[in-house]
Amino acid sequence: MSELTATPPQNEADPAAPAGSRRLRPPVLVWISGAVAAAILVLVTVGVWIAPYDPMHQDLMNTAAGPGNGHLLGTDSLGRDVLALLMSGAHNAVIGPLVIALGAVLFGTTLGMMAGWYGGLLDTLLCRWADLMYALPGLLVVVVVVGVIDGGYWLAVCVLLVLSLPTAFRMTRSVAAAQARLPYVEAARTLGLPAGRIIFRHILPNIMPTVLATFLLDFVGALIGLSGLSFLGLGAPAGTPDWGSLLQDGQSMLTVNPWVSLAPGLLLVLTATSITLLGDWMYDRFTEEGAHR
Amino acid sequence: MSPAAATDGPLLSVRDLEVRTAAGRTLVHKASFDLKAGEVLGIVGESGSGKTLTARALVQALPEGVVADGDIDFDGTKILQSSARDLRPLRGSRFAMVLQDPFTALNPLQTVHEHIRESLDPKFRAGRVTARAEVERRLAEVGLAKEVADRYPFQLSGGMRQRVVIAAALARDPQLLIADEPTTALDASTQAQVLDLLRTLQRERGMALILITHDLRVAFSVSDSIMVMYSGTVLEHAPASSMSAAPRHPYSLGLLLAEPSVTHYQDTLSFIPGQVPAADTVTSRCAFADRCRWSTPSCTDKAPPLADITRVEDAARHTSACVRIAEIGAQMDDAMRSHAARPGIAPTPTTGAPLLQVTDLGKTYRSNSLLGRRTQTTVLKGVSFTLARGESLGLLGETGSGKTTTARCILGLTAATAGSIELDGVDITDYRRLRGEQRAQVRGKVQVVFQDPYASLNPSLTVGAALSEALSAGAGNERAPSSLEELLGLVGLSSSYAVRKPSALSGGERQRVAIARSLAVGPELLICDEPVAALDVSVQAQVLELLRDIRSRFKTSMLFITHDLSVARQMTDRTLVLRGGEVVEAGPTAQLLDAPEHAYTQSLVAAVSGHAPVTARSDR
Incomplete structure (x- = not known):
């Protein structure tokens, strides 16, 4: 039936479309999210240098104290400065999820594009594999694997990476398969271009919004997941500052200095929210542009 | 109320x-x-x-x-x-x-x-x-x-x-x-x-x-009456009979003349050059002036009002927004008359050596339902035809007739389930069986122009990048154009188009770029799958003229897929009529449209000439 859908008169209404949809999400929120993300990024890279104290320094005169005495957010049970722990802990909290999201998107997208492009047996096998992975109770697998092997932070990162693959795979597979049926891709096929060229030059740029959105969503998922593991004592090794383990430490002293738990919790929520909002906004922007092409 | x-x-x-x-x-x-x-x-x-x-x-x-x-x-x-x-x-x-x-x-x-x-x-x-x-x-x-x-x-x-x-x-x-x-x-x-x-x-x-x-x-x-709008303005409002006999605005005339004739072959297809301007750029001038051959400075001084020009022969009020209509009316009548009185001579079918030979082509889709029940859908059944070198063959049919599937089989975008396809002596029924080098050769011989100009160009590549890629795919073929400028020139675009992205182009320009891409490898057979069905009338004729020009210049054979009888009339030597995946009638286009033999072809011809066939209440 597509053969007879002549002149697209819907275009006449086009000038109206963007104005309405853009107003839905005020850019103010996006600016704030951007600022938060940038601040976190600064902490990740130089947090340990700009922290007010060495995070491992113990102020034994002021253990488990509330804010005050030169400690803006107080100290934990060992007398370590909470603010310093937070600032230098950003590295552990964020680097792992970053690696997970990057890896998942890199491998997942490649597999997804191959499945979407070639179809057939390869597609069927990969999809069934993804189905199987979905059936696994993710966090439980990590807890068991990391707990049994006792591999620490990077093993947890690896396991989480593998567990995030199917989502990235499925997202890109569906959009890549949709692109592969479009006339411009078929025209590239009739020109006799090699598959790799078609996939990376023709399909990939046009599914970038989805890839980017997947990346940011994976990142947020991994941030929460990995901090959860640290909370359970399976993530960051003991003795290194990390938001998840700080959350755990502070539990027992909620009445003495609630900031030990509250601050890393708030930071996690803040980071996850702002990244999600940013990703959402970027996806809208890109697909909107796409619609106007 | x-x-x-x-x-x-x-x-x-x-x-x-x-x-x-x-x-x-x-x-x-x-x-x-x-x-x-x-x-x-x-x-x-x-x-x-x-x-x-x-x-x-x-x-x-x-x-x-x-x-x-x-x-x-x-x-x-x-x-x-x-x-x-x-x-x-x-x-x-x-x-x-x-x-x-x-x-x-x-x-x-x-x-x-x-x-x-x-x-x-x-x-x-x-x-x-x-x-x-x-x-x-x-x-x-x-x-x-x-x-x-x-x-x-x-x-x-x-x-x-x-x-x-x-x-x-x-x-x-x-x-x-x-x-x-x-x-x-x-x-x-x-x-x-x-x-x-x-x-x-x-x-x-x-x-x-x-x-x-x-x-x-x-x-x-x-x-009863027709109002012609252009770029947000009403240009003419006339009783339908007056509009069809003697339009009183150059744009209405242009639209009428640009309509390819279904009853006879036209040596040259007239079209309106240029493109539609944005409505807010022409609020204080004649919207059509830039594309009008009669425009003078008086046309762009101020917005021409819709003036009453009712004449005795008009059945009702007739208004036109052309300020020069009194001066140019006679010339417009002449244009109408010479358009009607100039049936060109339909080209005689070429009888060259066969380039494409399709024998008993069949395509069946099988699907297994959840309960293991098999369903089969046959979309092509025993389609056979030969396309001579230099010939233009039409595949005429409605939705679901199998015309696009035939094209996809020839292009190797889908595999036929029965029959065989031979292109220039090479069996191309299954592209996967071709050796790499052979496949590359075949790909250079047959190219395609799709219907939808909005989906047939990669939105993220500039025109230049897309065409250069196509040119490099065709490198080594002596029929292929040697440079990007030459290629753009072939389709009537200046080389400044190379840096533009598809989003900055109109539908007609996009289709030109798509045609350029298919010409980049110097094909011997060009498959045109409804190339003008998604374009505006004034642009359709431009693209059809371009395709005619390419055919006469490169002696390219064409397989023209269309649902439009007038396009078949203007663009093809021979036509096959497809229905439900089978060829029901074949013959020289002029003969086939003037004296259709099969009942289905007759109903198609009747539908276009304005009389809905009484028997054809086929909707059930």
């Missing part, structure tokens, strides 16, 4: 209608017209002319972010000054709308009965039995059997769905029906039937009808 309009006053009166975006860009400028009860007005225009927005403004159905200004008087109601709440009781009962796409206009989860019942007058809607009877009566009115009431939209053909949409729109007997491109998404023979139905219903009820269309032929077949 006042009772029915006084006998002589118009049912609908529009004065100085302006449609703007919220940001202030003009989309429709000073449209004024009247419509009497029981009259049919055709609003004709290309995409971007503002015809749809004008019609939507009439019923306060503008998209978000678009505002209308001016006076719209519908039987005593000031539409633009009324609130949505005030208008609600009028919707459906006083005016109703039918939209273009019958495939999305119906809720897939509701039966036909539910759709129509929902639109009925409350006095019928309430009772189960009365509602049922009324729905069946309404279905009968649009020529559908009462069994259809229990079906879901997906069980209906496009024509049947549009009939259901019409039945629902008419369920409360409105005085005014607005139909926005009601037949554009339908096949030609169905199109004729639906138009026929609209006309009959309109006459029986004495209902006013506004028909919005890009197709002058459609407008002529139904309308």
Whole structure:
């Protein structure tokens, strides 16, 4: 039936479309999210240098104290400065999820594009594999694997990476398969271009919004997941500052200095929210542009 | 609400209608017209002319972010000054709308009965039995059997769905029906039937009808008067008979002449050069001046008013916005006359060595349902034909006839399940069996131009990047153009287009780029899959001329896939008529269209010449 859908008169209404949809999400929120993300990024890279104290320094005169005495957010049970722990802990909290999201998107997208492009047996096998992975109770697998092997932070990162693959795979597979049926891709096929060229030059740029959105969503998922593991004592090794383990430490002293738990919790929520909002906004922007092409 | 309009006053009166975006860009400028009860007005225009927005403004159905200004008087109601709440009781009962796409206009989860019942007058809607009877009566009115009431939209053909949409729109007997491109998404023979139905219903009820269309032929077949819009302005408003015989605006004339003839071959296809300007750039001048061969400085000084030029032969008021019409009228009449009196001589079919040989081609899709039951759908059955070197062969057929599948098999985009295809001595039935080098050779010999210019270019690549890629794929072929400039020149684009992205191009320009891409490898066979079906009339002829030019210059063979008889007439030497995956008739195009032998071809020809075949109520 597509053969007879002549002149697209819907275009006449086009000038109206963007104005309405853009107003839905005020850019103010996006600016704030951007600022938060940038601040976190600064902490990740130089947090340990700009922290007010060495995070491992113990102020034994002021253990488990509330804010005050030169400690803006107080100290934990060992007398370590909470603010310093937070600032230098950003590295552990964020680097792992970053690696997970990057890896998942890199491998997942490649597999997804191959499945979407070639179809057939390869597609069927990969999809069934993804189905199987979905059936696994993710966090439980990590807890068991990391707990049994006792591999620490990077093993947890690896396991989480593998567990995030199917989502990235499925997202890109569906959009890549949709692109592969479009006339411009078929025209590239009739020109006799090699598959790799078609996939990376023709399909990939046009599914970038989805890839980017997947990346940011994976990142947020991994941030929460990995901090959860640290909370359970399976993530960051003991003795290194990390938001998840700080959350755990502070539990027992909620009445003495609630900031030990509250601050890393708030930071996690803040980071996850702002990244999600940013990703959402970027996806809208890109697909909107796409619609106007 | 006042009772029915006084006998002589118009049912609908529009004065100085302006449609703007919220940001202030003009989309429709000073449209004024009247419509009497029981009259049919055709609003004709290309995409971007503002015809749809004008019609939507009439019923306060503008998209978000678009505002209308001016006076719209519908039987005593000031539409633009009324609130949505005030208008609600009028919707459906006083005016109703039918939209273009019958495939999305119906809720897939509701039966036909539910759709129509929902639109009925409350006095019928309430009772189960009365509602049922009324729905069946309404279905009968649009020529559908009462069994259809229990079906879901997906069980209906496009024509049947549009009939259901019409039945629902008419369920409360409105005085005014607005139909926005009601037949554009339908096949030609169905199109004729639906138009026929609209006309009959309109006459029986004495209902006013506004028909919005890009197709002058459609407008002529139904309308009493025709209003031509261009770039947001009304250029001419005339009785249909005057418009078809002697249009009084250069643009209307251009549209009429650009329509490729279905009855005879034309040596040169006339077209309107250039492109439609944005509406807000032409509010204080003649919108058409840039593309008009008669334009003088007086045309661009100020916006020309719609002046009354009614003559004795006009059946009703005739207005035109051309300030020079008194001077150029005679020349325009000459152009009309010479256009009609100049049937070219149809080219004699070429009898060269065969380039493409298709034998008993078949394609069957198999699918296994959940319960292991197998279903088979045969889309091609025993299709055989030979295409000579240098020949242009048409594949004519409606939706589902298998014409595109045939092309995809030849291009290796899908594999045939039976038969064989031979191109220049190489068996290409299955591209996967070809050796790499052989496959590359074949790919360089056959290329394709698709229908949809919006999807056939990669949105993220510039024109230059896309074409360079194609050129490098064709490197080494002596038929291939050697440089990007040369390639762009072939399709009539300057080299400045190389840096543009598809989003900055119009539909016609995109199609030119798509043609350039297919020429980049110097193909011997060019498959054109409905290359102009998605383009505006004034641009269609430009692209057809370009393809003719390419054919005569490179002696390229062409396989021309189309549903449009006039395109087949103008572009092909021989034509195959496909129906349900089988060839029903084949022969030299002129002969086939002048004296069709098969009943199906006859019905196709009849549908275009304006008479819906009485026997062809094939919708069941």
